[in-house]
Amino acid sequence: QEIKALANEKFKQGDFNVAIALYSRAIDILEADNKQDAIFYNNRANAHFQLGDFYEARIDAEKAIKIDPTYFKAYWRMAEICRCTMKQDEALEYYNKAHKITGNSTQVVQQIRELTFMMNAKKNQTNTKKFFEALRGIPSRELVTQPQVSPFGPAGNVPMTVNESKRTFIVPDELQKRPVLENLKLAENFLKYTTDDNVLHSQQLDKLMGQFGEILSQTKPLYQIISNDKFYIIGDIHGSLNDLKLIFRKINLEQFFSSNEQIIVLGDYVDRGQHGHHIICFFAMLKCCLPSRVHLLRGNHETPQLNGFFGYRPQIDSLYGSSSNVVSIMNMVFQELPLLLNVKSVHKQYLMFHGGCPLVSDFTSVDQLLNTNISKQLEPCDPISQQLLWSDPMHENRGTDLCASHRGVGYLYSAERFQKFADKMDVDMIFRGHEVVFDQTGIRDDFGDGRHYTVFSSGNYMNQGNIGGIVKLDASTGKVEKITLTVL
Template identity: 30%
Template sequence: MNADTNGIQADPVSEENKVKAEEAKEAANKLFKAKNYEAAIAKYTEAIDLNPNAAQYYANRAFAHIKTEAYGFAVADAERAVKVDPTYVKGYYRRAAANMALCRFKDALQDFRIVAKKDPSDTSVKAKLAECKKIVNKIEFEKAISVDPRQKNLAETIDLNAIAVDSSYDGPKLADGQITREFIEDMMECFKNQKKIHRKYAFQIILAVRKMMLELPSLVDVTIPQNCKLTVCGDVHGQFYDFLNIFKINGLPSEENMYLFNGDFVDRGSFSVEVILTLFAFKWLYPTSVYLTRGNHETDDMNKVYGFEGEVKAKYSEQMFELFSETFTALPLAHIVNQKILVVHGGLFSKDDVTLDDIRNIDRFGKRQPEHGSLMCELLWSDPQPLPGRGPSKRGVGIQFGPDVTEKFLKRNNIDLLIRSHEVKENGYVIEHNGKCITVFSAPNYCDTIGNKGALINITPDLQLNYKTFEAVPHPNVRPMAYASQFGGLFT
């Protein structure tokens, strides 16, 4: 082997393989530009196999992994890039981006500093460095003054009577503090026209739902009555106009037309406030017909990076974001439908002995950011894999679980099926693990770039499943992650 004084030792590569590797890389670049990221990853891998000494190949594959939200794989590739060539700036930049996506802010800050030092003229990097430093400093400050989150109860300090509604306000109003279907329909029309409801009514909606959620266990039992149906929807990610289209094709929530929205209501899409207020309003109106599961994006750290915190502050206030944050911690983590179908946002666990009672008894209060390795974290973050057993998460959080893991879990708990979300799918849904694990994703043309369909699942009282898929609909000219400060361009 030849010793590289700057990086790792490099194996000799023939000129023929170098040429073939470049051809594979160029093919991968074309696939990447066509947004065919999985195929691009395969071609970058081919290039790496032919020539493992080119830092650019790892950095390019890291970027493709970022596009598929495989942030754990992206970090690994970026690290390989800087080991191969410690002077390769893009490797540090890709690692910073992947660590930002994982909310590893200190690690990202270190790499942004390296990039800024190597290229001091890049104003975009300087801005990202400053923003990342601000986040790290804020987190350190919050730790220094922190108290038990259970004692931090902003909800009890809000005096609705002290919030006046100006006579010039011409939007929908809550009469006597009570929610009505007419109010919600007027509110959706208001949102559709890019208007806001008064902050007093927004606070009332959030407070009412928070009170409901505090009374629920972490695993909620759902029963579908006769002559009713339950619709399970996956991630909607602030895509309000596609969210409205779900109601257009499947009907508005009602006592007979039940819904379970399975997490990731907010972030990425720039109409997250409109989505979450509509969902909360319907939950308030139909508490036993509308169900909401917490997703990995209903957490503070993700909201800092992916836009929801910035959006709430821009449209309302920091106080309202804090109230949303408190409410997100109260959201249930799972639902069991007719005692036979478990619905969670992410997936299963790193151990085999988990029971439904273990899920039901998770103390979800006081943990705004789920701890790595906890049942709660794995519920929100894990993904299925085709191979048996368990593997490290491509995301860098949670695990990947195989068909045998699913089978054992279902058998142990006497249930038939796992429905989860968390992953974009080309056709909106996919059935895996011998029909025992279903992924449903309800944000079509995710982030205005992926081109996927959205899907939903209608479930009858006798647990028959019917799938509907749908395309994206037009929305106002507001880009995804428009409120994500300096970091929107890293992931879109």
Template identity: 25%
Template sequence: MTASSDEIKIKADQSKDAANALFKEKKFKEAIEKYTEAIELHPVSTYYTNRAFCHIKLEAYGYAITDAESALALDPTLTKANYRRASANMALGKFKEALKDLKVVSKRAPGDKDAKQKLDECAKIVKRIEFEKAIEADNDQPSIADTLDLAAMTVEDAYDGPHIKNDTIDEEFVTKMVDRFKEQKKIHKKYAFMIIMAVRKMMREAPSLIDVQVPKDGKLTVCGDVHGQFYDFINIFNFNGFPSSTHAYLFNGDFVDRGSFSLEVILTLFAYKCVFPDRLFLARGNHETDNMNKVYGFEGEVKAKYSEVMFKLFSDTFNALPLAHVIENKILVVHGGLFSRDGVTLDDIRKIDRLAHRQPPNEGLMCELLWSDPQPEPGRGASKRGVGVQFGPDVTKAFLERNNLDMLIRSHEVKEDGYVIEHDGKCVTVFSAPNYW
């Protein structure tokens, strides 16, 4: 017996209600499944916008844009769909596209303060980007690092935090700095600048792909995204051991954004890099970029705690972060994943001129290293994020065999248990920010 139209609508609403409940519990993947059930039963524009919101929460911005556009196709007047598309485009750094939708939203809902705030924020970013592009066109413009005079910075007598002695960042200083951060206190701006400048110099001298050896009679720990969750980040060291001559660490990008203590996380990592330059390795993630930092909080945090100049120095340093590491000639570690074309070699990665690129382009090897994700199906698929590519187990196998590697380790995706093994054991995702949602 065929269900009536009313019965189908009731079932669709039940699936939608179940999805709403799952969303409130922050079970976004399960909510998507229920919204999909509702859509398959009775495609309604609001179901699409609700599912788009789930995709945004999971950073699947490409899927979110597709759902928002499906909603607009059904109901061109649905303002929420414009808002969802704008939010996804802002996350992807497509601020001009986002601005168009936000203008529509504000026109239709002039009393919506959140929409007005987002419109103003987006408009400012668009103007700032245009201004910065004009400045960058002048090749004679000095780096922000060249304009800093650390010697002229005075540490006031009233400062009661740890001091860097003889211009040397040592383990004692880092330990005291971490203790100070636990009390939610800052270190002096001079010392923060000194740490960043020291790491910037090291990173600019490093290749885009770094070969890593496990310490003799020691170990190497690979960590994924920590996203400014300072106390969880420090717990990694408390449980697993702090960096040392026999215990190396590789942090695989996305140190900042989202969490409230991104500055404390990155200064701790940078300081340990100064103390153990051959035992602490840092890779660039998709959140070590200007667009992400504008949207997800790091830029605002640095400006609030220190200054715009310091954020610009961080940005300049992030541009120099390596893109990949190879452990013992057998394990490739990158933040995102593999590529949209076959035949890529480790030498191709080594040849990437990341210092010339500065901010990652929207396509190509550098972009895909930071943004791509694995998929269970063979072959390649369109990225759920709207940038990068999705790659299957056959793609992983072929890449590893071509480059005489055994495994790919990557991060970039939330995993409930902190890690997941895919692609017949050849692809491991590591994510190190617990209670992320």
């Protein structure tokens, strides 16, 4: 019991690796198949879950169920793991099994309803153009259905409604029709004055996201730009407002607006940190101001499967109330974020995405990849989107050049497998995020050949002591400048 109490305390503090070690010690002490073991396995599964190690989390949850087939929490954990790893049908099965054990659990019923709603969302998909026009307040002859409010209740003790009357930021209806200087001041002021409570009023948010969504909806999931310009490449920010401000100390907004430079963000704006909503709103403003020079890609956390579990949804509930439809609106917008950008200069070619290279499909050229027909509504069985959002490079020899990922989705690939892919596709470099980097620059040359880079921009991510960084890439020459984000 003493070990359990200490492990639980470490879990509450967010020290998940230590919690895992303590739960493992408790499991070793107990006799095999002891029902208390089921609790420790399930708790360890939860710690793995919080670290995004869904493969190990699943193994532990399955062991807990095997030891105690009546253990409700283990079925609940399995359902959450399946949801996060895009196995929605399987998740529903585990929720139903949990429901049989508990009987009339309101919490389980709510989750079953929410998951069923998500699974049926494609069938009931609103015309995105009309949806975003409706958000902006543009009249339409046809009825435009607002997204349904999820039946799932608030996470924690958050209010059903929030008084927004004191919020002061004003977003113009037509950002692109305003002078660039005014757009710049809007973005600068938002970055300077935003606080935990002082965010966009929901009506202003609707207008901004309506325009933002319209712009994104005109971009293919896999797209290309031709440019010899310089690019700032930003990795995962994960709700860290401090790091966002550090980034734009390095990127002077006024100079950026008057230059030909461009910005690429590799996804994972939300979750983990406390200010994911502030960050996506800021980048939405930049995109609306300069749609051809600001490129925002989707991360695996810009999906309802993950952002309902790792912090974004509770943040929205606390800001706008649990009865608002802001979460549904934001996930509609996230759905429009592209998955891959190819930057083609006169002499070089660069691929940008969040997770990993699409190695499983046998592509022979970038053009073939770009012309692949994939849906922005992520299909659980689509291997291309799964790899682009979830895969990682290997950091140790595993005796194979491709294997299943510890994340439970996607793959791990070797340097040799990547080099064959890059040579065949005539790709000079790739830039991706997705993994915390412990190099002192926040940038990692994954295979040591200057062709495969991981960029992670959130410092001290989950209290791990890392330093964030961004890259400045000269597309014409291939020069890579690593820019470290000094801690404030």
